Each structure stands twice: as C-alpha cells, then as structure tokens.
Amino acid sequence: MEKVPPETKSREAVAIATATERSGEATIGPEHSERGSAANAAGQRPAGVAKLSNPSVIRALLDSLEHRPNKGLGQNYLIDGNILGIIVAAAKIKPDDQLLEIGPGLGALTQVLLAETDKLIAIEKDRTMVSHLRTHFQTLELLETDVLDVNLNELFSGGVNKIVANLPYSVGSRFIVNALEAAPLPEKMIFMIQKEVADRLTAQPGSKTFGPLAIWSQLNYEVKNIKNVSPTCFMPAPKVWSAVVRFEKRAAPLAEVPDYARFKRLVKTVFTQRRKQIGSNLRNNLPEFFQGLEKCGIDPATRPEQIPIEQWAALARS
Numbered sequence: 001m002e003k004v005p006p007e008t009k010s011r012e013a014v015a016i017a018t019a020t021e022r023s024g025e026a027t028i029g030p031e032h033s034e035r036g037s038a039a040n041a042a043g044q045r046p047a048g049v050a051k052l053s054n055p056s057v058i059r060a061l062l063d064s065l066e067h068r069p070n071k072g073l074g075q076n077y078l079i080d081g082n083i084l085g086i087i088v089a090a091a092k093i094k095p096d097d098q099l100l101e102i103g104p105g106l107g108a109l110t111q112v113l114l115a116e117t118d119k120l121i122a123i124e125k126d127r128t129m130v131s132h133l134r135t136h137f138q139t140l141e142l143l144e145t146d147v148l149d150v151n152l153n154e155l156f157s158g159g160v161n162k163i164v165a166n167l168p169y170s171v172g173s174r175f176i177v178n179a180l181e182a183a184p185l186p187e188k189m190i191f192m193i194q195k196e197v198a199d200r201l202t203a204q205p206g207s208k209t210f211g212p213l214a215i216w217s218q219l220n221y222e223v224k225n226i227k228n229v230s231p232t233c234f235m236p237a238p239k240v241w242s243a244v245v246r247f248e249k250r251a252a253p254l255a256e257v258p259d260y261a262r263f264k265r266l267v268k269t270v271f272t273q274r275r276k277q278i279g280s281n282l283r284n285n286l287p288e289f290f291q292g293l294e295k296c297g298i299d300p301a302t303r304p305e306q307i308p309i310e311q312w313a314a315l316a317r318s
C-alpha cells in the first residue's frame with residue numbers, strides 16, 4: 001500500500017480520518033494485500049485503509065479536493081460495496097489478465113481491483129481526479145485523457161483483455177461501440193451503465209429495444225444484465241436506474257461479417273426508420289441491398305426489429 005505524501009496527508013487524509021470512525025482508517029490503497037480473494041471483492045479490508053465507496057469518505061475527499069461532482073462528466077460515485085463486489089466477481093480476474101478501467105474517479109472500483117491485480121490501466125479525463133489518483137495509487141498506470149480519443153486498437157493489441165468500468169453516462173454507449181470495433185476484441189467487459197442502455201444491449205429480436213446496439217454487441221459477445229442498480233447506490237444519486245452488464249466474448253461470432261463497415265451502415269440506416277417494413281425501407285434508403293432479401297429468406301414485410309443477427313449479417317454479405 002502506498003503512503004500518502006505529507007503535504008497531501010494534511011488535507012485529504014485528515015479529512016478522511018475525520019470522516020471515518022476508526023482512527024486507523026486514514027490511508028487509501030488497495031483494500032487488501034492478498035490477491036485474488038473473493039472476500040476482498042465483497043469489501044473486506046484490513047484496518048488502515050479508507051473505503052472509497054464510503055459516503056462520508058467520498059464527501060470528505062470531495063471537500064478536501066474542493067471538487068463538486070461534475071454532471072457533464074457523469075460523476076456519480078459508487079457507494080455500495082456489494083455492487084463493487086458483483087462487478088469485480090463478474091470480471092473473474094486471473095493472474096495473466098491485463099485490465100482496463102474507464103473513469104476511476106475517486107477510486108472506489110480501482111481500490112477493489114488493485115486488491116486483485118496490479119495489471120491495471122485506467123483512463124480518467126478529470127484533472128482533479130487524476131491528481132488525486134496519482135497521489136494515492138502510485139502503482140496505477142493512469143492515462144489522463146478522454147476515453148473517446150484513446151486508440152483502443154493499441155491498448156487491446158498491447159494486451160488489455162478485460163475492461164471493467166462504472167461508465168460515465170455521457171460516453172457509455174459511444175465507448176462500447178468503439179470497443180466493439182477495435183481489435184483484438186477483449187475477452188470480457190463489465191460495465192455499469194444506464195438501465196435503458198443495458199436494455200438495448202441485451203435486447204432480443206422481436207422486442208421494441210432490439211436495434212443497432214444489440215446487433216453490434218451480440219454479434220461477438222454474449223451480453224447479460226447481471227444486476228439492476230438503484231440510484232441510491234450512487235452519490236450523488238442519478239435520476240435513473242443503472243445496471244451491471246457483462247460482455248463475454250463468443251468462441252466464434254454468431255455470423256461471418258467480412259465487411260464490418262458495410263454491415264454497420266446497413267443496420268444503422270435501416271433502424272433510422274425502424275417502423276418501416278424492411279422492403280420499402282431498403283428500396284428507399286439502400287436499394288443495393290434490396291435484391292438480397294429474397295436470397296436471405298427475409299420477407300420484405302418484416303420490420304427491422306424482428307430480423308435476427310444472422311440474417312442481418314447474411315444481408316450485409318449479399
């Protein structure tokens with residue numbers, strides 16, 4: 001565990017010590033020194049480590065940093081140790097894994113992840129959070145940048161095989177789409193996101209929420225909502241429910257997609273008029289795909305949301 005430098009200790013650590021009841025809980029670091037224990041993920045920790053999911057600790061830290069949660073950056077901090085445990089357990093961290101965390105913020109999730117592994121890269125945009133994290137998690141490889149500007153191909157080919165993140169709402173689905181288009185695809189991704197986005201990611205053909213996000217995600221991943229999360233699990237509480245979603249890479253994609261750009265353009269364009277039957281939709285917007293309908297066994301009267309992923313892929317190949 002890293003020691004807090006004296007000048008920081010005087011502001012942040014004193015604030016934390018005041019906020020925590022036990023006098024020994026005034027340092028920050030991984031929750032436990034032994035790696036790989038499921039009990040760690042559930043929130044057990046030795047005396048001397050301040051829990052960064054504790055509301056009083058968060059409040060004290062924010063005060064000492066003179067920082068107000070930034071709505072635009074989706075700064076809703078997790079204050080529920082059980083949810084942290086669920087996220088970390090879902091990642092099934094192994095010694096060889098290289099993890100990536102997006103938006104570590106004050107470090108609630110980072111702290112629990114670092115108790116399991118030291119192979120963690122984190123990306124944070126907020127300068128105040130970055131300086132706090134650099135002070136308290138000195139072993140953390142931290143990139144101070146916007147996650148939407150990061151070259152994910154470089155990170156993934158450099159070894160990142162699992163992503164774990166309480167994603168900022170403002171960039172959630174855009175980041176997921178970027179990750180799905182980078183290579184090589186990570187083995188597992190665990191995201192806390194808005195419940196409404198989770199519903200779109202996990203939707204099945206025939207449901208109203210089935211569309212581009214479900215199609216692009218489920219082509220290569222089994223996507224599952226593993227826990228709905230109440231606004232009360234965050235500080236400040238957001239207006240909407242969230243969910244923890246697990247992406248597990250399939251052994252093989254659901255269907256062959258040799259030209260991903262063509263597949264993406266087809267799906268995106270058709271779903272801009274999701275109520276229109278696929279036949280008239282294609283005739284008006286993408287006539288080059290119209291002939292493919294018969295070949296792929298798709299009735300022109302079908303609505304886009306009823307067409308399964310395998311048929312979208314076949315149509316894109318036609």
Ligand code: SAM
Pocket residue numbers: 072073074075076077078102103104105106107108109110123124125126129145146147148166167168169170171
């Ligand atoms: N991980 C912490 C937790 O679980 O309590 C904080 C999560 S908070 C929902 C989202 C974090 O993402 C914030 O720390 C915010 O500053 C950061 N963030 C927001 N937009 C970002 C972006 N475009 N790139 C990188 N980080 C971003």
